[in-house]
Amino acid sequence: MLKSVIHGDVRNQTGSNVCHRIRNAGHVPAVVYGYNVNTRAIELDKKEIDHIIRSYGTNVLFDLQVGDNHSSVMIKEIQRNPLTNEIRHIDLQTIASNKAIHTTVPIRLIGKEKVESSIGVVQQQLREVHIECLPDHIPESLEIDISSLAPGNPLKIADVEFGKEISILNEDYEVVAALTKAEKIMEETEEADLLETIVGTPEDLK
Template sequence: MQSITSELRNNVGKNDSHRLRFDGYIPSVIYGKGMNTLPVKIDKREMDTLVRNYGSNGIIQINIGGEEHTVLIKEVQRDPVTKEIIHVDMQKVSYDQRIHVKVPIVLVGKRNVEKSGIILQQQLKDVEVECFAGSIPKKLEFDISNFTIGDTLKVADMEFSEEFSIIADPQSVIASVATAEKTVDEVVEE
């Protein structure tokens, strides 16, 4: 598990956040059950590395004034133009605590499906799961290489380990395979 050092922020607000970003920090907050929200600042390079290596579901140790906190990166906010991280929300967790977290869904075998007019529609890019903080899956992979027209993948169709449970509706459609009824040229001619 990665460990970083952070400092409490004395000032909060829009102007202070802009100053922090200019100085190479990312304004962040740590919240959790039974604690007051802690506004902190984290070195931009360290946070970029953490998000790149652990994603938005990574668990890290953060040291604030000599006190260690185990936190889950809950939400990463990015600038819509530059895509740089502008704010991070972190939730304090313990390894024996069950938490809710969104896990990305990766469909394996897309190239086999997307051929000769067949269209794959992925409705869900991630799914919310409940698990212990120490056993968060990085991603959920599903092989769809044998799918044909009319096939669908629902939450209920997926197999999971006993370490976590799915919060989403079992009838939610993750992906479906369809065919294009008309080509663009045919629509233009009409």
């Protein structure tokens, strides 16, 4: 399902100086590529793309309009400024509705409050999964119930039932979440603090 429309303009020039001017003008440099499609350099309106990401995340399809041409695309990669977190460049992939695609989807744990206590803490070890599915079946997130999680019995990919419309590409042995005794976490934290006191932080060693 297409979430929104974003407008793009063709870039006839490339290079760092051109991209710098584009960003100063309130736009974002981008490229569009995909199966049986020539790669195109374009620029997007910064406010429009920021709105889409804030509203829907990055795992959605949207309608890209460049001149009179419309295409269904999804975001494949975002490059950000490490200091300001502003978007510097975006890769977009054209999508065919009848062809399965690979993407990543965030995991959302539910039932956490039923198993956590003063002696047990849930540690989420996998925060996203790699999936393959048709574009219309891409979920915004995957909810995984951990209400029956027990100490010493971590929840693995193989233990979770996912919908038939998606294929999970992660390995079956990968741990999604585990219930760890609180005192063990405290011991690990204390050991890390002691090591930092003796050896110093990575910054101290430079």
